[in-house]
Amino acid sequence: xxxxxxxxxxxxxxxxxMPVTAMSLGSMLYNKTGAWRNIRPxxxxxxxxxxxxxWKFCPDASIDIVDNWPAVDYVYCKGCGICAExxxxxCIVMVxxxx
Amino acid sequence: MKKVIMGNHALSYGAxxxxxxxxxxxxxxxxxxVVELLSEMCADGTLDAKFIKVESEHSAMxxxxxxxxxxxxxxxxxxxxxxxLMHELLHWASGGRLPVxxxxxxxxxxxxxxxxxxxxxxxxxxxxxWIQFYCASNQEVLDTVLQAxxxxxxxxxxxxxxxDAFTLSHTYEVVDIPDQALVDGFLPRFAPPYKLTPADxxxxxxxxxxxxxxxxxxxxxxxxxxxxxxxxxTGRDYERIFGRHLGLxxxxxxxxxxxxxxxxxxxxxxxxxxVDELRAEGVKAGNFRIILxxxxxxxxxxxxxxxxxxxxxxxxxxxxGHHGIFYxxxxxxxxxxxxxxxxxxxxxxxxxxxxxxxxxxEIYRSASSKDRPDEEIGWIGVKR
Numbered sequence: 001x002x003x004x005x006x007x008x009x010x011x012x013x014x015x016x017x018m019p020v021t022a023m024s025l026g027s028m029l030y031n032k033t034g035a036w037r038n039i040r041p042x043x044x045x046x047x048x049x050x051x052x053x054x055w056k057f058c059p060d061a062s063i064d065i066v067d068n069w070p071a072v073d074y075v076y077c078k079g080c081g082i083c084a085e086x087x088x089x090x091c092i093v094m095v096x097x098x099x
Numbered sequence: 100m101k102k103v104i105m106g107n108h109a110l111s112y113g114a115x116x117x118x119x120x121x122x123x124x125x126x127x128x129x130x131x132x133v134v135e136l137l138s139e140m141c142a143d144g145t146l147d148a149k150f151i152k153v154e155s156e157h158s159a160m161x162x163x164x165x166x167x168x169x170x171x172x173x174x175x176x177x178x179x180x181x182x183x184l185m186h187e188l189l190h191w192a193s194g195g196r197l198p199v200x201x202x203x204x205x206x207x208x209x210x211x212x213x214x215x216x217x218x219x220x221x222x223x224x225x226x227x228x229w230i231q232f233y234c235a236s237n238q239e240v241l242d243t244v245l246q247a248x249x250x251x252x253x254x255x256x257x258x259x260x261x262x263d264a265f266t267l268s269h270t271y272e273v274v275d276i277p278d279q280a281l282v283d284g285f286l287p288r289f290a291p292p293y294k295l296t297p298a299d300x301x302x303x304x305x306x307x308x309x310x311x312x313x314x315x316x317x318x319x320x321x322x323x324x325x326x327x328x329x330x331x332x333t334g335r336d337y338e339r340i341f342g343r344h345l346g347l348x349x350x351x352x353x354x355x356x357x358x359x360x361x362x363x364x365x366x367x368x369x370x371x372x373x374v375d376e377l378r379a380e381g382v383k384a385g386n387f388r389i390i391l392x393x394x395x396x397x398x399x400x401x402x403x404x405x406x407x408x409x410x411x412x413x414x415x416x417x418x419x420g421h422h423g424i425f426y427x428x429x430x431x432x433x434x435x436x437x438x439x440x441x442x443x444x445x446x447x448x449x450x451x452x453x454x455x456x457x458x459x460x461e462i463y464r465s466a467s468s469k470d471r472p473d474e475e476i477g478w479i480g481v482k483r
Binding site for chain 1: 194195196255292293301302303304305306307308310311312314315317318322
């Protein structure tokens, strides 16, 4: 597996230093979309069959597979619920955020 | 090898000779034969490409963008409503700097439903950041596809190769189909400076804050400004290899012309006939046909028009509430310039009504009877 790159917030002083298109500008380092969430996915490992469907379907790449288990990245997960919808064993449930 | 082929197949042969690697398209009259032939070529092995069938033109362009980002030479074709449905993705192609080449068959926009030629479909995409070439013969269509790939891939800007519905798309002409080895010499494999690959992961087209977006658009404009010179350069290379010059414009009898028709597309061929007939009557007429519409070849147009006494622009299109679109563009090129001739604007042939040599002679008579235009739109052929 390819290691995630270490990306820092980038501010270019001039267009001359910039790539030709919006490519790896590091914007997600400060655009932490988890703050948008009002329901959060929680994984019940007792029902999880480690199929990886949640990982595949997450539109924001916010589910990683760690030691064969799904691991939600709550810094970026917007709480869309697609993982819970697609989970074949319904081991993912969406829980109200309390703020 | 010379073949008698329709304009649509000239696009297909162009895409084949360019060794397109991915073609994603949805059929629409009058474009259908373009992708029909390409799908046959993919099926029988003539062309080693992936043909992706999709459910709409929006998806066709989306598939092209993914393929292009992964480093594949990518081709598609559409027309009218299909092009309009692609509109959002046209911005993604240019902003993403993905050098897709697309054939567009100029077809009038509905309603009422029309399958016949006018230019409002492609001209409605004027500001999407695509290079636009308007062709006047099937040979020019094939040659321009090869040139478009070369220009697009060098500058990472997509290109639209535009031809008239039926007048070119379904009309058979003799076309010299270049030798594959010569084409390979002219157009090497697409080697983008970056691409979507697991070996070098990048986040593409993500959120771009106000501190960076403006500069990216500045860069697109600066590269657009390089297109005219590159078209000239690749046109000269093309002539050296294939014997046919490809330019920004096609000037016919313009050197000593006092009265210039300014045209685009197949109507530019018709204008040549009118120029010959007017010359036989002793009128010093010429036809200045614009091939490259975006970016607009300002310098060349200023230089050519300055020599004429009068210019009449023919538009097979209309910006409702304004004027013919080529007329607007030409006026914008001449504004503030010294010593420019009066420019007359005429609209003809909307929805596929024929544009004849007689129409050009009517334009000549109308414009030569006045010192300056007394209306912004001279209507040719409207029953009123």
